[in-house]
Amino acid sequence: MGHLIANKVSNLPSWDSSQLRLFTMLAEELTLPLSFVSQVNELMRVDSNARDNDNLLKEAQKQFEKYLGMSEYLECLNRAMSKQIELLPMNPLSIVDQAVQAHVHSLKESGHVLKLQGNTSALVLGHALALKGVVDLLLRTFEETATRASRLTIDVSQRLDYVNLIISDTKSILNRSMVKQMIDRSHRQSQTLAESRCSALPIVLAQELTRVMNGNLDFQRRRGQAQWIISLPISRQLALWD
Amino acid sequence: MDHQFADIQAACTMGLAKILLVESEESWASLVCAALSECQIDVASDADEAMGKLGKPGDYAAMIINLQLPKNNGIEILNERVSHVDLLAIPAIVYSSERGYSKVSDEAWQAYHVSAYIDQNELVKRLSQAVSEVLNASNHD
Numbered sequence: 001m002g003h004l005i006a007n008k009v010s011n012l013p014s015w016d017s018s019q020l021r022l023f024t025m026l027a028e029e030l031t032l033p034l035s036f037v038s039q040v041n042e043l044m045r046v047d048s049n050a051r052d053n054d055n056l057l058k059e060a061q062k063q064f065e066k067y068l069g070m071s072e073y074l075e076c077l078n079r080a081m082s083k084q085i086e087l088l089p090m091n092p093l094s095i096v097d098q099a100v101q102a103h104v105h106s107l108k109e110s111g112h113v114l115k116l117q118g119n120t121s122a123l124v125l126g127h128a129l130a131l132k133g134v135v136d137l138l139l140r141t142f143e144e145t146a147t148r149a150s151r152l153t154i155d156v157s158q159r160l161d162y163v164n165l166i167i168s169d170t171k172s173i174l175n176r177s178m179v180k181q182m183i184d185r186s187h188r189q190s191q192t193l194a195e196s197r198c199s200a201l202p203i204v205l206a207q208e209l210t211r212v213m214n215g216n217l218d219f220q221r222r223r224g225q226a227q228w229i230i231s232l233p234i235s236r237q238l239a240l241w242d
Numbered sequence: 243m244d245h246q247f248a249d250i251q252a253a254c255t256m257g258l259a260k261i262l263l264v265e266s267e268e269s270w271a272s273l274v275c276a277a278l279s280e281c282q283i284d285v286a287s288d289a290d291e292a293m294g295k296l297g298k299p300g301d302y303a304a305m306i307i308n309l310q311l312p313k314n315n316g317i318e319i320l321n322e323r324v325s326h327v328d329l330l331a332i333p334a335i336v337y338s339s340e341r342g343y344s345k346v347s348d349e350a351w352q353a354y355h356v357s358a359y360i361d362q363n364e365l366v367k368r369l370s371q372a373v374s375e376v377l378n379a380s381n382h383d
Contacts, residue, residue: 032339032362036269039366043277046366050276059269147288147312173312 018208019081025201026074033063062106066140069102073133073205080130080212087213089123089235092131092163093156099135100154103143111149114139118156124163124232126213131232134209134217135165137202138228142169145226158234162215165230172226179203179219259377260284262305262332264292264319266312270362274306277366278373288312289319302332304376306369308362309338320354333357333376337365 040060043050050056079085093116100116107114124131135154142152150171157164182200206228210217215232260282265271271285284302286292288311296302309316316336323329334355336343339362351359357379358372 035339035363036273039273039363043273043366047276047279049279053272053276055272056276059272063269145312 016081019078022074022077022201022205022208025199025204026070029199029201030067033067036060036063069133069136070201070205073129073137073209076127076129076133077205077208077212080127080209085127085130085212087125087127090126090128090131091121092124092126092165092232093118093120095126095128095131096135096154096156096165099132099139102136103139106143107139107152110143110146112143112146112152113149114152114154116154116156120156120158120163122158122163123235124213124215125235126215126232130209130213134206134230135167137206137209138167138230140202141174141228142167142172142226145169145174146171147173159231161234162231163234165232167228167230168222168225169227170225174219174226175221176219183207259303259373260301261373262286262292262295262302264289264305264307264311264316266308270308270365273365274369277369281373289316289322292319293322296329296332303380304333304335304357304373306335306337306373309336309343310340317354320356324354330355333380335360335369335372335376337362337369339363 037060040050040056043056076085096118097116100114103114139152142150146169148171150169152170153166153168155164155166155168157166182203185200207217210230210232213232215230218229218231220227220229259280261278262284263271263274264286265274266287271287275283275285284295286295292305292307296305307316307319311319316338320334320336323332323334335358336351336356337360343359344361346359357376358368360368360372
């Protein structure tokens with residue numbers, strides 16, 4: 001009997017190291033937001049005034065939505081790593097626009113301005129949820145590291161066989177060495193950089209989602225702006241639309 | 243309303259309890275403000291802003307500092323405070339989610355003139371009591 005169970009266990013699919021790393025990062029990163037929601041609940045139990053505190057309820061909702069989105073992208077990545085998603089030709093501008101719409105409200109509340117501009121009709125070979133996730137996660141890194149109200153732009157343009165999506169922020173404190181440190185630290189225990197409180201998880205997740213679309217993610221500071229550069233290969237397939 | 247909230251209310255209605263909170267995240271700042279709803283709380287989002295607000299140290303009855311801040315961390319505020327006698331008169335309560343801080347001894351916190359360290363996961367449970375203790379101690383001085 002024991003032998004049979006051992007056989008069944010060994011037949012279970014095992015996670016590779018990058019899946020395990022992301023799972024561990026998510027578990028670690030969820031601790032504080034879950035603690036926040038639990039403490040909001042505790043406060044509402046002991047102090048009836050807190051129940052009418054709209055600000056607190058809004059913050060709890062924001063935390064919940066942020067991590068719900070993150071788990072959706074993680075699930076998408078997991079399917080991609082298991083070769084369960086298919087890359088299709090798609091218009092990057094329309095996907096980026098969907099990601100931007102999800103941020104419009106929170107950006108406006110924080111006084112940020114976001115402009116989307118594109119001068120290409122080239123299609124990329126990608127996955128809609130993965131691409132939306134990359135843009136969403138990277139916009140989040142800027143929202144979390146902007147020192148004050150900033151001007152964000154997303155520029156979509158073609159460069160040789162790639163479409164480049166450049167997300168720029170005028171007020172983010174992120175720099176190349178901070179990004180490198182965060183990614184390096186994500187291999188160890190502490191994934192949050194004390195200077196920014198931005199965690200490595202959105203960056204590593206965006207990096208992996210870009211990779212499954214055969215693209216590349218880079219970071220640079222240029223003319224005082226922090227920039228994420230997502231390069232995705234142009235689709236050579238004929239699309240049924242456009 | 244429980245006993246701790248009543249204590250804070252008593253201390254705050256004396257018109258003395260203006261507290262400086264140094265917290266970069268809106269969500270946690272909202273939670274602290276709600277937990278100490280009877281106090282007047284001024285929020286600084288980083289060390290520089292906090293030091294600016296502390297220009298008139300007599301304004302604050304206590305300060306609450308998250309040790310993980312953007313740019314300079316909370317320890318730098320504590321260091322700065324140690325070198326200014328005026329600022330040392332303001333009791334400091336610190337908190338963090340970084341597990342390493344929970345291993346710091348009471349003696350080490352005392353060297354930084356910190357009245358209480360709170361694990362961020364226990365903020366609601368412990369903050370109001372810690373604040374009422376420092377306010378009461380200040381009132382008795």
